[in-house]
Amino acid sequence: MVAGYGANKGLDKKVAEIYGWLAGQIREHNKLTGQCRACGKCCDFDGFDHRLFITGPELMYLTANLGDENVMPMTTSRCPYNIEGKCTVYEYRFAACRIFCCSADANFQSELSETVLKKLKSLCEEFQIPYRYNDLAFALNAFVDG
């Protein structure tokens, strides 16, 4: 397991709050721009020419809720949690998964990403954990490899 990761209920609660805030922002914006159809195509990053970066607190939130033993490495260009086109960790998915919508305004998404990253970075300072912002494959594989 990666140093600095582990169960932390206070941190999990704050990550959940950030995701709740994010949902409100996206809901408001989607009234204007339409919604993600959750088809899962963008979860194949090479196939969709897409990248996904995640932070430490988000990985901690996922692992705390899934259980460390259920964290999967990423061995192809597709997120391992995308199974038969569906996100199997939807409730715990990362901020970038929540923000990205192929049919929505790119500027809105970019600004929202910046704001969320600031919030996640503040959490790292508050809980004194290293701030990491890594490509999904790197983050999952590093976690599994320990």
Ligand code: SF4
């Ligand atoms: S966590 Fe879910 S939404 Fe995010 S890339 Fe993986 S399968 Fe897709």
Ligand code: SF4
């Ligand atoms: S963002 Fe687009 S490609 Fe990705 S799941 Fe939503 S509709 Fe599908």
